[in-house]
Amino acid sequence: MFRSALKLLSASALALGIATSIHAFETKAKAAFVIDHTTGTVLMAKNADDALPPASMSKLMTLYMAFEAVRDGRLSMTEKLPVSQHAMNYGGSTMFLDTTDRVSVEDLLRGIIVLSGNDACAVIAETLSPDGTEAGFARLMTRRARQMGMTNSTFANSNGWPAPGHRMSMRDLALLANHLITDFPEFYPMFSETEFAFDGRAPKNTQNRNPLLKLDIGADGLKTGHTVEAGYGLVGSAKQENRRVIFAFSGLDTVQERAEISEQIVNWAFRQFSETTLIRQGERLAEADVWMGKIPRVGLVPAEDVEVLLPVLSRGKVEGEVIYNGPIEAPIAQGQRLAELVLSPEGLPKMRIPLVAETDVPEGGFGVRLRAASSVLMSQFGLLVEEAS
Known part of the structure; x- marks a missing residue:
């Protein structure tokens, strides 16, 4: 499993530059649950x-x-x-x-x-x-x-x-x-x-x-x-x-x-919360390694705009991590789901956003296959040498 860490800032939060964090809503209710229906963000759970x-x-x-x-x-x-x-x-x-x-x-x-x-x-x-x-x-x-x-x-x-x-x-x-x-x-x-x-x-x-x-x-x-x-x-x-x-x-x-x-x-x-377009559809966030493909890597993009709900008075900082199992074997179709973006908005639960292939990646030709096979053989030979020593 491959992980790629990144930090994302919403444009509105950058413009504001406010550093005060949100206070959780407190209630006398024995149990409570609040969710933003539009984004699926849980705002409170007691x-x-x-x-x-x-x-x-x-x-x-x-x-x-x-x-x-x-x-x-x-x-x-x-x-x-x-x-x-x-x-x-x-x-x-x-x-x-x-x-x-x-x-x-x-x-x-x-x-x-x-x-x-x-x-x-x-x-x-x-x-x-x-x-x-x-x-x-x-x-x-x-x-x-x-x-x-x-x-x-x-x-x-x-x-x-x-x-x-x-x-x-x-x-x-x-x-x-x-x-x-x-x-x-x-x-x-x-x-x-x-x-x-x-x-x-x-x-x-x-x-x-x-x-x-x-x-x-x-x-x-x-x-x-x-x-x-x-x-x-x-x-x-x-x-x-x-x-x-x-x-x-x-x-x-x-x-x-x-x-x-x-x-x-x-x-x-x-x-206390506002919806923000954090990432636009098709914006490349990371690359995934490709196995036996015509190209060695493929871009990872969201299939649609990523809308997140952020506290109005937060710093606006959102940490993100791209996770995928790789290398990914070719052929790969454009729009094929390959990875997951895990967002951690400050003061809110994590969000998981699917990422898809930016382009088609066809299988590589004979040369690519030969190099891949050679790489596997060399790797196996190196292990045998290491064990023998």
């Missing part, structure tokens, strides 16, 4: 992989599976579903459904997103469950979560009602939020709706509990949560210009703390 009671934030998994079912044709938005006694019996946040109701999928989805309806989740769960039970759907949720990379999530029900073993991590919740935003752009605007007066039967439960939606800071989702065991939490996202931030936190003591800290996270993430 107990982010701890499996904790997620309360109603786990409803996002039920929503994801419902969206999948609509997309795949297993549900339609206009289809009306029956309400079981089990679904009706749920307390907490509900749509006040009863067994005489048949409710459209669209109303149920809004009932989950805006009203946090435990009963609405159970109706969806029993409809999509392999065995017709909410418990069966919960097992399906767990398997689907594993497939999506949520390794610290286990579900016992569809809505986050306190239950032994019902757990999610903040990193998993942020990953799930990312999937909802990316995989279902046609449904995501529902998360920014602030009111849903279903059938006029629940006048005290018509408002979305997300405290960020009315603040004009770009917030457009996703879900609050609260139980005595979990405390107050929120999975949120906000977009300003071309940047989107996703975050999840849990374990606060009051609804007021939840509102304050969620706003602080959004403001901190957008004000």
